[in-house]
Amino acid sequence: MTLVERYTIQEVIGVGGMGSVYRARDLHFPNVVKLVAVKEMVNTAPDPLVRKTIVQNFEREANILATLTHPGIPRIYDYFSLDNRSYLVLEFVNGRDLEKILNETDGFIMEDQVLSWTIGLCDVLDFLHNHSPDPIIFRDMKPSNVMVNQHGHIVLIDFGIAKTFQTGQKGTMIGTEGYSPPEQYRGEATPLADIYALGATVHHILTRRDPRQEPPFSFADRPIQKINPGVSSDLVAVIEKALQYNPEDRFKDTSEMKEALLSVARKTGALSRIAVSTAVQNSGVKPLWIFTCEDEIRGAPTYYEGTVYVGSYDNNLYALNAADGQFLWKYPSEGGLVTKPAVYEGNLYFGSEDYSLHVVSARSGKKLWTYETKGPIRSSPRISEGHIFFGSDDECLHAVNLTTGRASWVFEASDYVRSSPFVSSELVYFGCESGDFYAVDFKGQLKWRSLAKRAITSSPTVVEQAVYFSSVDGMFYALDSRNGWAIWRFRLGKGSVVSPCAADNLVFTGSADGFIYAIEIQSAREVWRFKTEHQVCGSPVIYKDSLYCGSVDGTIYCLEYRTGRLRWQYATQAPITGTPLVYDDIVYIGSTDRNLYALLA
Template sequence: MGLIKRVGTKGLGTPSADDSTRQIPAAESSARVTPPSEEESTRRIQGQPTDEGTKQIPPAPSRPAPPTPAAAPAAPAADIHILPTGTLLQGRYRIEEPIGVGGMSVVYRGRDMRFKDVARYCAIKEMSQTAPDSHTRALNLKNFEREAGLLATLQHPAIPKVYDFFEEDRRLYLVLELVPGKDLEAVLEEVGKPISEARVAKWAIQICDVLSYLHKHTPEPIVFRDMKPSNVMVVGEDRIVLIDFGIARNLNRSDRKGTMIGTEGYSPPEQYRGVAEPQGDLYALGATMHHLLTNTDPRLETPFTFQERPIRQISPDVSIDMEMIVVKALEYDMGARWESADAMKQALVAIIGGAAVAGVAAPPSAPAVAKGTPQTELIWKFTCEDEIRSSPAVNSGMLFVGCYDTNLYALDAVRGEFRWKYATDGGINSSPAVWQDYVIVGSEDGALYACDMRRGSLRWTFRTGKPIRSSPRIDERVVYIGSDDQHIYAVDAVRGAPIWKYRTWNPIRSSAAITSQVIFIGGDDGHVYCLDVRNGALKWKQRTQQPVRSSPVFHEGLVFVGSLDQSLYALDAEGGWPAWRFRTGHYINSSPFVFGSRVFVGGIDGFMYALEAKNGRLAWKFEVGSQITSSPRVESGRVYFGAVDGNVYCLDAGVGTLIWKYPTNAAVVSTPAIADGIVYVGSMDHSIYALKG
């Protein structure tokens, strides 16, 4: 049973019988109900960091949204006793004004009246006892005494000096050097954008320096335990002073199972297991640097997600070296972090020294292309008599492709040798499909042709009323094809006899996706149709804003399809309603392709997109700079597609970086086919290419 109860728990309370929502009487006699020890619960969002230490009062109430929830109704603030200005303590320290209120202390700006002729100011930290129970009070007191004792023994320019320590009116006071300046949180707020790498490095080096001093403290190392921007003051010319040693403590190695102390967002994972080692301070410093370099507050992000927000993605100007230093500091595993503050400092010093050189000399990521291109090998090329818009199909060592010269070509896939061709009465836009030993393709002459795969002899034809630009899709002996005559046909693959047809109100240029029950196909009327495979009955149709020429794909209950309304849709396969849609900058003619958990699609806007199939989130996009109507194919972690700039592209499917590109002499709108590691694709330069990368 937990120590912590939620907000709103009123206490034990016996189960009230009249509560209508109560379903089952708890008849058991067990009275061992745990008392809710802390009424005000931890179960609230920590918009306001509940640090134990001093929090500088913000100079102006201009904070952004986050901390408001706790701030508005902040009950505790009212309870904290604040000394009025002019109060004299010990007959010597005059209270000027409060400058910070923390979880259990108030810090005042004070004036030491012993120096009568000069205004000598100091910081006076007062222990505020708000805890209701004596145990907590005693604990607070102990902490306070420890801080005083500890600080008094330390001597470092980045640690405030202790002047005095006394008790008055049952309150405890610590008189410290007044550090005139702003904390890093305030600095960041003022700047309002990521802070420059050089400046952050300068601060971080000094912080490493003081952490190193603390960690080397004898007899036992001191772990600061609460490194974060608001605990670091910047004085004058970027000099650093650590404030708030409220929770730093002598590292007592037997006391591992302590309670979590620190600030969520900055504290290392092991601190949640009660472990506090010097490496924890390095993690928190890494978190602090990440915050400063990116201006993203870790307290407002999902905890432990620094890796998901790489620094250079947010602030591209930051050097790789700097990012690596922070990444290493932020390792979850203590052993994988910098082994000491000194080691981290040295790495930082190296950057500052080499910054000028590195910044100018090394704009990386160019070599990928340079080394990629020569590796792409042309295995063969076969030239036809007109443009190739059709996409090749490879089957049983043969390649089939349609050409605008009216022929359906059959080539040897390995050597690119001509096997046969079949002449139709029109150009061929449609891409051939192979089923058993039939090759089936549509033609501008309006007919669907089925040829013998080996010899190229005609098996049957099926005539529609207008050109066929859709490509046949075959399943269970049925060919599904759309025609410009506005119909979707199901045709017997063996005999070419019609089984059913479905009428729409515009040409069908999209090709079908087939499941065991239904087909999905797009229409120029802007609809995506879902038809029963058995009889062509309409299950649903879903409207997009513009014609759908992209061909749908079905994957795990979703139908992916592009529309000329510039969106890629994921439609619920059963209802047809969009599950999500992703808007691009121009038409989508390209047909999506699903591989693994991602859907890939090319856009007329010149980008190849990789989206998470389940939610449409962009994984990456790659800019080609010219229209992509070719559809991507993914194999062995690589994405292949053509573009109107005449290149065939090969990208890394995981991250979307270019592996190679191969130039042809005209636009590539054909979709590649991949077999045995060879990429086959047609080009408008009349040739079909077999490439190996």
């Protein structure tokens, strides 16, 4: 068959909703074989007005294409109508579309390959979005609309045929478009919609999970690395950002997304084939002051009335002016200090590896009294109800009366108690190196106990009716604080000694796998995880809308706690194992490089 005595149809290469696409030979070039793609649209609408509108839309598409020149967009050669059919004659792209490629490939397509296609697609979209006078929104990004030509370059096909949303029936599963963002279902199509659909397309290619067969907008439920562990976290982060529900949370435009992809490519080495501009980001955080001790700082500082107190492995407790880091006094104990001092009515309470709990005046550093246990003290004290509670390597939890300085009771655990107790609703909660977890009442009577598979060094925290802690067994636990029932367990990548903290409906922890985690309290779902370069041993703290946490990689990270996005980071000279303190917009963090740093929060 030959159309308008010029295009000889050779083959059907695609069937769409309103017609077919053919490969045809252009007879105006008799001496060479010039192939073209002929796109046919059959207009069967009974209503003449609707029919007219359809033809106008098709013409508009032709007109748009005619103005576009880009290697990633097919050239248009001709446009005509016959009876109730309209035709576009386009450049024939010799290749396969991504859906076909995906179907014909076993296993996952290489990340480098996907990366270079994605960068190419960003390029085309960027070109369309910057079209003048009006930006062009592609609106229909999906694997079957992306061709890879014989040179391996991508070409976007099938321009701008609006698809109406199909009305579903009660009880039937919907067959959504799968790739479109939420706002597109309201008829809003912006460049940000194309960014989402591009993210969806890449997600499909990397995971081989067809979004048309999944609940709408459920990409977050199918983490890429869970399905295809070979994909780099950096690329995953880019795709996830493109797939944010709220358009304002995505990349602000395709060039920003392209920039992010290029920096992934730089990192993974896929860059060798792609030209890039170099721009290294440095957050430029400078400490307000630094104070150097004689040995490592492994514990957490405390703030009280303009003074910062911190213990060091050089046996001393230091008092420093919080504003400028000026040395005020030091108090020598006989052993290393790894606990966070507690303050109560002008006095400081802290345990030492010299087996003793020391009580000194916060103002002068003068010793008031000490209380001796039978082992080194690594558990930080908690003060409640006129008592000071802390654990010791003598395998006991001690409850010491604040006024008499004598033990009211001592609870015998089954191994070292290095976990710092938490007091709530007249119960004292703490873990033990044996893996036991205890809830003891104010008389020292066991209320309930629970057992992890390995040590619980982590200090628990109680929120409402649940107690949270992690264990070296690699689990993060949520127990009913009244009876110890396991409500849920969350598997961390490795063991953990990190003490959790909570904010809103999230609980935060870290693990030896190097990640900082945010977990939803009611459902135990991971909300985000942030990768540091080494184990996370220090505990996170929340201040305003940020989370602060150190890592054995030596860096203190400031993350947006709701999203896990990095705000800034600061590298110290050695591993950080302690917990930061944030007070009055200043972060105080000790490092095993012997320094205490004060940084602007």
